[in-house]
Amino acid sequence: MLMKKQEIIRTEKKAGGKGHVLIEHLITPTEMKDKCQMFAKVTLEPGCSLGYHKHQGNTETYHVIKGSGIYNNNGNEITVKTGDTTFCPNGESHGIENISSSNLVFIALIIND
Amino acid sequence: MLMKKQEIIRTEKKAGGKGHVLIEHLITPTEMKDKCQMFAKVTLEPGCSLGYHKHQGNTETYHVIKGSGIYNNNGNEITVKTGDTTFCPNGESHGIENISSSNLVFIALIIND
16 A cells, blocks of 8 residues: 555543543554554643553553653653653553643554453 | 663664664564564664565554655655655565655554464
């Protein structure tokens, strides 16, 4: 395939978070087969968050490509910024919030366990 | 896991390309299990390329996060830039070259077929 064009999906209060999340899926479920569940570019506008949630049966990696945020790792909060990568193993929990005044953008990959 | 720190690996003439490629692996083979073979941030400095190669038994997605380049899709060349996504299905071929004067950076994901 030469080039893909994706739409951006807006979801309110995702996983119980604040505001909304903008998700651009980079590939389709068919292209991921049974290996992955999501490969997407996620944007959190100022004041928005992706709520704290547990991963069961899969893992999730975030790689920040723009901005900064507060990452919740099993209840412990740390600041993440452009270039940082986080990994949530199967059975663990995470969430992320943008408390800055500019967009936070990250690549998210969910791999089935 | 709270946060990952990766080293950047420099490979000369990768897949027969020009110059060198800088690869930061975002997760490990153990974390990918048998689902994926690579999830990485790839940098092509000006004049460098990742050579044209065929994918057998897997697919590869590129998502450009910085700069622009010439993407070779089964022999047909197109310009790609920040925000673009390309997909190389199992059995097809691709390559990418940076002919600009600034770095080309993209996220690469190889999923086993």
